[in-house]
Structure formats: structure tokens, C-alpha cells
Amino acid sequence: MDDYKKLADLIFPNINKSVADYEKEYPERNLKEGAKVTRYAPSPTGFMHIGNFYSSVINYVLAKQSGGVFFLRNEDTDSSRELSGAVEYIRHVLEHYHINPDEYEYRDINKEAGNYGPYIQSERKDIYHAFIKELVSQGKAYPCFLTQEEMDEIRATQTAGKKRIGIYGKYAKYRDLSPVDAMERIKSGEKYTVRLKSSGNFFNKFKFNDLVFGEMEFPENDIDIPIMKSSNLLPTYHFAHLVDDHLMRTTHVVRGQEWMSSVPVHYELFKTxxxxxxxxxxxxxxxxxxxxxxxxxxxxxxxxxxMTYYEEKGYPVYSLIEAIMTIANSNYEQWREGHPDADFTEFEFSPKKMSSAGALFDLDKLDNISKNYLSKLKASEVFDGLDEWSKIYDTDFNALINKHKDYTISVLNIEREQKKPRKDFACFSEVKDNIWYMYNELFDGAIFDFSFLKHEEDAKKIISTYLNEYFDINDDKDTWFNKIKELTEKMGYCSNMKEYKENPDNYRGSTADISNVIRVALTTKLTTPDLYEIINILGDAEVRARFSKICG
Structure with missing residues (x-):
């Protein structure tokens, strides 16, 4: 074994710490029994998407409900594919949705927490090298001198022969090269990749228990997977996963179903x-x-x-997390009904309640969750959310609502403080389309369509008659409505809706048509919140001004 040790020293001349040293440096965590240590470990080769967020929420919940630890690890070993700003955006999303890790390292703001770092893989090179060095010194890993051309040829041969792709068996050309010969080739400057010397047999099976999919069987890994390239001296994803999750004392790994095929490799690495x-x-x-x-x-x-979609649209933080929890566990909605005010981390999440057939993410369901949530907020709270969103995504509207802050809160309060509040919008980007007509600055140039009337020419007369004979801003709601009915009859329309439905041809229209003429004149819309409240918030002068634009 001395030659293997010499080979290991040649490859890693400056690595003096051993695996045992790192075991002492990163001891078992002192946590209560049953506490889970989870991690969100993204690669900055792309911007965060809904699948990443789904995983991070589950990791967070598992840690929080068990009194454990949730940490963030930046898996940045593939520097050639790293996207500028991706790391910063990950931090932004976690902060925005309050999925805050207990341990992390944010290089851009020079902030770190936790005793099991570094939490950035590119800063852990010496740690990985110590583990790889131990394997090489024990003859469990070896330098492979296959060129890219040779590997392409092997792949082509395997593909043509419908064989499994990889370096195994007779294709592992340098597996049994003596340490002495390997050292000579390294000294002569040949490029190499360090590969695991697999001890697996593809025709043997092992049992593996996944907390979602249950007990499964996999063939053993027999591929001599690469664990480090000499070009950048960084480990491959699989090897870094082994070292990091072991030393950081991760108890539960949450990752997408697409990683299931890597189980045999990870099983062998841990076993090795x-x-x-x-x-x-x-x-x-x-x-x-x-x-x-x-x-x-x-x-x-x-x-x-x-993930940018949800901020651009202005979905509340609560809404998206609720939608994620709903698809994460089949019994979450029932729990929420019984615990309407509880924090989502109080829910007892169980991987067994996840659907192995897939999680159906429905935007309509998200909209319903969000509408219900927003309808229960105070108008001032809706204003705060709208203000925060529009500062970034609609600066002109932000200036307008802040110019008329108290007025805007009154508008947002229409039909809010009642048993069944209105549910007009699911996200803050939809608010403007629902209330723009309440602002003079936006109402100028409005177009009015009275084509819903049987006799469209009646519109101006209805408005002028209402304005000159019936309108009084000081009327209470009952008085106002009775006046609308009086106006209805005066104009030859029917004030009894039952009678109108039975004999529509006997009348020019109904009370609903009269109300809608007034509604359209003040808002351009046929569907709005309570018309009486709209009139009172607009105020006497503005109502008269809008009517006058139509009547002349």
C-alpha cells in the first residue's frame, strides 16, 4: 500500500489533514432526538424556479417542525456554467418568502452563520481533497488517463452495441494500472481524472427506502465514476454530495424525483x-x-x-406558500380549515402524504387561495402590499396611490368589512384594473358603452334625470335605492325584477339597467363593487362632473 500512499501524496502534496481530522472538526450536532437537519443546495447555473422553491419549503418545514436545522449550501463547482446574479437571487427569494436558513454563507454581503461551513463548495476544495486522497491511498480510487477522444469512442461503441454507457469492466482501461506507472504518467504531465474504483456488481440488487416512494430495489453501481478532474481539481457533484452531507450532518435529503437514478452511486459512495x-x-x-x-x-x-413570475404578478407571500403546502401534502387543506390562523410550519408534514404520481400545481387554485387571503386583510394591509409591489413594478400607480393614500384605503375597503367580502383580485398586479376608474387622473378620456340597453338612446336622459331630480350625496343607502326605483318607473322601466323577467317585452328595461347606466357613467364598467359606496367615495363634485361629461 506504500505505493498507493505515494500516489496519493503526488496528487495531493499539500493536503495534510485527514478524514479523521475533519470528523473531529465537524462533530455530530447536539440536537434533540428526532431533530432533522435539512439543506437547500442549489447550483447557481440557473435562476431559482418553482421546483427549487417547492424543495426549499419542504426542507424548511421539516427542520422547523422538528426543532432541527435548515442550512443553505451553494453548490458552485461548475463555474463554467454559473450565471451572474443567480446566487444573489436565491438569497432574495428565500428572504422574500421568509424561508430563512439557520446556517448560510452570503459572499456578496459578507455574512455567514453556522459552524459547519464553508457553505460554498468552491471554498471546500481542501476538504474534498482529503477524502479523495484517502481513497487513493487505500487503492479505492485511481487516476484515469482516458482522453476525451477515447471516451467518445467508448460511448459510440456502447451505444452501437446497446450497452450501458460508462466506464466499467473492460472499458475501465486504467483501473488496474500500477501506482508506479500512474505516478510516471502524472509526472510526465498527462491529464487525468480521479475515478472511484467501484466494487459493485450490476447484477446484484440492493434495497433502498425512499420516504415518498417506499422500499425500492436498485442494481449496484459498477461504474468507475469520476470524482475529481485534474483540470480544475474540484470534485464532481456526486462526491461533493457525499462529503458535504456527511460532515454537515444532514439527516434528510430532499431532492427532485429526477435524481432517483443517482441512488446507486450515492449508496456506493457512502458504503465505501x-x-x-x-x-x-x-x-x-x-x-x-x-x-x-x-x-x-x-x-x-x-x-x-x-419564481420571478410570482413577484412580478404580486402574489402575497402567504398565498404561494399555501399553494405549495397544498400540493406537498394531501391533508394540508383539511388541517388549514381547522387551523386558519396557524403558521404553516405548525403543520405536521409527512413525506408519506406526498403523491408519488406527481404534484399538480394549479394557478386557478393559487388564485383562489390568494383571493381568499386578500379578502380577509384590512384595507390598510392591502394598501401596504400594493405599495410595496407597485414601487418596483408600477411606479406611476405607486405615486398615484400615495398621493391619495387615505382615499385609496377607502376604495380598497369597499365591501371588505362584511361577512362575505369581495374577492376581486388574486394579486397586486390586478388591483389597478379593478379600481383605476376611482382616480380622476386615470378616468380622463374614458369610453362609455351603453349598448347593453334595449334603447341605447335612453342613457343620457336617465343620467340627466337622475342628476337633476334624484341625486343627493347625503342620502342613506335605503333612500338612495328607493330613488333609483322611482327613477326606474319614471323612465318606463320595471322596478319589480320578477315581473320584468316574466314580461320583459312590456318594459324598456329594468331597475338593473337603470343602475348599470349610472354605474357605467361613473366607472365605464358593468360589474363593480357596491355602487352606493362608489358614489359616496367619489364625492358630490366628482359624481356631478362625470355625469356632466355625458349629458353635456
Whole structure:
């Protein structure tokens, strides 16, 4: 074994710490029994999407409900594909939705928390090297000198022969190269990749328990997977996963179902070092309904796959988290009905309650959740949310609502403080379309359509008669409505809706038509919140001015 040790020293001449040293440096966490240590470990090769967020919420809930630890790890070993701003955006999303990790490292703001770092993989190179060095010194890993051309040729041969793709068996050309010969080739400057010397047999099966999918069987890994390239000296994803989750004492790994195929590799890596594997929760695919089909949500096709979508639309933080929890566990909605004011982390999340068939993410369901939530807020709270959103996404509207802050809160309060409040908008981007007509600055140039009347020419006469004979801003609601009925009869319209429905041809229209003429004159819309409240908030002068624009 001395030659293997010499080979390890040649590859890693400056690595003096051993695996045992790091075991002492990162001891088992002192947590209560049953506490879960989870992590969100994104790669900054793309911007955060709904699947990432789904995973981070589940990790957060598992840690919080068990009194454990949720940490953030930046898996930045693929520097060639790293996107500028991706790391910062991950931090922004977690902060925006209050999914705050207990341990993290934010290089851009020079902020760190936790005793199990570094939490950025590119800063952990010496740690990985110590683990790889131990494998090489024990003859469990070796330098492979296959060129890219040779590997392409192997792949082509395997593909043509319908063989499994990879470096195994007879394709592992340098697996049994002596340490002495390997050292000579390294000294001569040949490029190499360090590969695991797999001890697996593909024809043997092992049992694996996933907390969502239950007990499963996999073939053993027999591929000599790469664990480090000499070009950048950084470990591969699989090897970094082993080292980091072991030393950071991760108890539960939450990751997408698409990673299920890597289980045999990770199983062998943990087995090689004799480490206990974390428990795995492979989250089902996030699906959407597309016409008559149900398919996987797509970052390329679906705007709602991007996390930016929800902020741009102005969905409240609460709404998106509720929607995620609803698809995460089948019994969450029932729990929420019984605990309307509880924090979502109080829900007892169970991987067994996840659907292995996939999680159907429905924007209509999100809208319903959000409408219900927003309808229960105070008008001042809705204003605060609208203010925060519009500062970024509609600065002109933000200036307008702040110019008329108290007025805007009154507008937002229409039909709010009642047993069944209105549910007109699901996100803050929809508010303007629902209340724009309440602002003079936006109402100028409005277009009025009275084509809903049987006799469209009646519109001006209805408005002028109401303005000159019936309108009084000081009327209470009952008086106001009685006047509308009087106006209805005066104009030859029917004030009894039952009678009108039975004999519509006997009348020019109904009370509803009279009300809608007034409604359209003041708002341009046929559907609005309570017309009486709109009139009173607009005020005497503005109501008269709007009527006069139509009547002349």
C-alpha cells in the first residue's frame, strides 16, 4: 500500500489533514432526538424556479417542525456554467418568502452563520481533497488517463452495441494500472481524472427506502465514476454530495424525483467510506394541466415555472406558500380549515402524504387561495402590499396611490368589512384594473358603452334625470335605492325584477339597467363593487362632473 500512499501524496502534496481530522472538526450536532437537519443546495447555473422553491419549503418545514436545522449550501463547482446574479437571487427569494436558513454563507454581503461551513463548495476544495486522497491511498480510487477522444469512442461503441454507457469492466482501461506507472504518467504531465474504483456488481440488487416512494430495489453501481478532474481539481457533484452531507450532518435529503437514478452511486459512495446515509425524500414532479393533458411544468414553456413570475404578478407571500403546502401534502387543506390562523410550519408534514404520481400545481387554485387571503386583510394591509409591489413594478400607480393614500384605503375597503367580502383580485398586479376608474387622473378620456340597453338612446336622459331630480350625496343607502326605483318607473322601466323577467317585452328595461347606466357613467364598467359606496367615495363634485361629461 506504500505505493498507493505515494500516489496519493503526488496528487495531493499539500493536503495534510485527514478524514479523521475533519470528523473531529465537524462533530455530530447536539440536537434533540428526532431533530432533522435539512439543506437547500442549489447550483447557481440557473435562476431559482418553482421546483427549487417547492424543495426549499419542504426542507424548511421539516427542520422547523422538528426543532432541527435548515442550512443553505451553494453548490458552485461548475463555474463554467454559473450565471451572474443567480446566487444573489436565491438569497432574495428565500428572504422574500421568509424561508430563512439557520446556517448560510452570503459572499456578496459578507455574512455567514453556522459552524459547519464553508457553505460554498468552491471554498471546500481542501476538504474534498482529503477524502479523495484517502481513497487513493487505500487503492479505492485511481487516476484515469482516458482522453476525451477515447471516451467518445467508448460511448459510440456502447451505444452501437446497446450497452450501458460508462466506464466499467473492460472499458475501465486504467483501473488496474500500477501506482508506479500512474505516478510516471502524472509526472510526465498527462491529464487525468480521479475515478472511484467501484466494487459493485450490476447484477446484484440492493434495497433502498425512499420516504415518498417506499422500499425500492436498485442494481449496484459498477461504474468507475469520476470524482475529481485534474483540470480544475474540484470534485464532481456526486462526491461533493457525499462529503458535504456527511460532515454537515444532514439527516434528510430532499431532492427532485429526477435524481432517483443517482441512488446507486450515492449508496456506493457512502458504503465505501462506511458513512451512514441520510434519509431521502425524492419529491414528485410538479405537473400542470395543459388542455386535456397533464404534463411536467416547463421552465421553457411556462412563465409560472420561474419564481420571478410570482413577484412580478404580486402574489402575497402567504398565498404561494399555501399553494405549495397544498400540493406537498394531501391533508394540508383539511388541517388549514381547522387551523386558519396557524403558521404553516405548525403543520405536521409527512413525506408519506406526498403523491408519488406527481404534484399538480394549479394557478386557478393559487388564485383562489390568494383571493381568499386578500379578502380577509384590512384595507390598510392591502394598501401596504400594493405599495410595496407597485414601487418596483408600477411606479406611476405607486405615486398615484400615495398621493391619495387615505382615499385609496377607502376604495380598497369597499365591501371588505362584511361577512362575505369581495374577492376581486388574486394579486397586486390586478388591483389597478379593478379600481383605476376611482382616480380622476386615470378616468380622463374614458369610453362609455351603453349598448347593453334595449334603447341605447335612453342613457343620457336617465343620467340627466337622475342628476337633476334624484341625486343627493347625503342620502342613506335605503333612500338612495328607493330613488333609483322611482327613477326606474319614471323612465318606463320595471322596478319589480320578477315581473320584468316574466314580461320583459312590456318594459324598456329594468331597475338593473337603470343602475348599470349610472354605474357605467361613473366607472365605464358593468360589474363593480357596491355602487352606493362608489358614489359616496367619489364625492358630490366628482359624481356631478362625470355625469356632466355625458349629458353635456
Amino acid at each position: 467510506f462506511g458513512f451512514k446515509m441520510p434519509k431521502y425524500i425524492h419529491t414528485p414532479l410538479i405537473l400542470k394541466k395543459d388542455g386535456d393533458k397533464i404534463r411536467k411544468i416547463s421552465k421553457r414553456l411556462d412563465p409560472e415555472a420561474r
